[in-house]
Amino acid sequence: MSDLWPGERGTIKAKADFNVSEDVAALRKAIEGIGTTEKTLIDILTHRSSSQKQAISKAYEETTKRVNLCSLSDTLLNVCVFCVHIFPSFFILTFMQCFQGAGTDTNILIEILASRTNKQIKEMSAAFAEVIKKTPMQELKTEVSGDFGKAILLLAEGARDESTNVNADKAKEDAKALYQAGEKRLGTDESKFIEILCKRSIPHLRQTILEYKNISGKTLQKSIEKEISGDLEELLVAIVKCVMSTPAYFAEKIYKSMKGAGTDETTLTRVMVSRGEIDMLDIRAEFKKLYQRSLYKEISSDVSGSYGDCLKMICGGED
Incomplete structure (x- = not known):
């Protein structure tokens, strides 16, 4: 591997x-x-x-x-x-954390599956199956249900189209379909949101999000937050954020883990370590853009001792 x-x-x-x-x-x-x-x-x-x-x-x-x-x-x-x-x-440890204790930690599930490509998800699934002796799909089927369950299972099986070509007309069609499934009707057709956001390619979705704003006058994220609730809302919003910028999505997660009283050290550790080798430089840039403060300074003021030193080393420096 x-x-x-x-x-x-x-x-x-x-x-x-x-x-x-x-x-x-x-x-x-x-x-x-x-x-x-x-x-x-x-x-x-x-x-x-x-x-x-x-x-x-x-x-x-x-x-x-x-x-x-x-x-x-x-x-x-x-x-x-x-x-x-x-x-x-790392994936096995993180994934199994979702199912410890009462209920399922959907936040970790959403973070893992909304931000990874099919290839990454399939590699993680193979590693999980080798150690746990069953696939993440088998585990998930006993843990999730309803529309959220359908969406999570689509992502877990790597059902997303991976074409890099973008057809503007099809993107407009999907934007119109999302508008008609949500804002344009009484009640919401969640299945249409799931089908499009969990199966279309990332470049296609980027164009669809732009087209949606032209049709609706508001962002797709705002519409999802208005029309859909609960875990499904959280998942679909995470997908939209990752489509637009995965580093920005993780910069926001890091910020929220340190915001307010106390620090969510589990989330902070997981994100910093898992992205350190992939796109931490981009996360740092997005963090500075979003919060007008460097990630290095934020870590320095929020966590201390050897733990803080370790995170600052992963962060890699001041911006």
């Missing part, structure tokens, strides 16, 4: 002169010595690609017959665990 879709816009890069034995020795010294040298952990885990971290994790376990990170604080432990298990274990 390849790295977690690394891109040129990530802040975490593969180390050129990578030596797994040296890293394992350094980690053993940091973890197993008297007290934990957190700086060494942070430095290694935020300056290696996901495949390099998988190699380190495997070699560490083979050498020590254990993974001992228990002396870390809970917050730093979480970020280190996510860093080590970036892929495929």
